[in-house]
Amino acid sequence: MSVEGTEKVSKLLNKALKMELTAVKQYLYNAALLRDWGFDNLAKIEVKEAYEELEHVNKFSDRILFLNKNPKFDGPERIKKVNSVEDIIKCNLSMELDAVKTYKTFIKACLDSKDYGSYKIFLDVLIDEESHVEHLMKQKNLIKTVGIEGFLHAQE
Numbered sequence: 068m069s070v071e072g073t074e075k076v077s078k079l080l081n082k083a084l085k086m087e088l089t090a091v092k093q094y095l096y097n098a099a100l101l102r103d104w105g106f107d108n109l110a111k112i113e114v115k116e117a118y119e120e121l122e123h124v125n126k127f128s129d130r131i132l133f134l135n136k137n138p139k140f141d142g143p144e145r146i147k148k149v150n151s152v153e154d155i156i157k158c159n160l161s162m163e164l165d166a167v168k169t170y171k172t173f174i175k176a177c178l179d180s181k182d183y184g185s186y187k188i189f190l191d192v193l194i195d196e197e198s199h200v201e202h203l204m205k206q207k208n209l210i211k212t213v214g215i216e217g218f219l220h221a222q223e
């Protein structure tokens with residue numbers, strides 16, 4: 068791996084780190100609202116997701132340090148305001164689809180830079196994000212089938 072390659076990939080890893088930190092905060096914020104609205108089971112799922120994103124934070128920050136670069140933890144992460152359960156699912160889905168799209172381009176960039184270690188990390192995280200998308204698509208389809216009332220009733 069060249070010096071330029073390391074430079075390029077570490078920037079992508081820091082972008083990914085920022086996305087993951089944002090995701091952790093978004094899931095925790097969603098969970099807090101869901102608890103406030105009385106949907107404790109849905110809140111628990113959001114907390115579980117937050118932990119999974121936290122693992123991604125660890126993977127990316129460890130890799131950045133391995134490359135002798137500085138992991139950026141101090142950026143301002145903007146989260147989306149949400150007002151309903153449907154809002155939360157929509158927000159999460161767009162966040163996860165964005166992660167899948169972004170990591171696919173980063174995976175290619177890692178290959179171009181011959182950074183196979185970072186490539187493997189992005190690939191593993193991509194697979195996790197794909198499963199997050201699948202889970203959200205299932206929830207979205209369930210709401211479509213049984214309606215929001217039926218969906219919320221099933222979560223109790």
Ligand SMILES: [Fe+2]
Pocket residue numbers: 087090119120123166192196
């Ligand atoms: Fe993630």
Ligand SMILES: [Fe+2]
Pocket residue numbers: 090120163166195196199
């Ligand atoms: Fe995710």
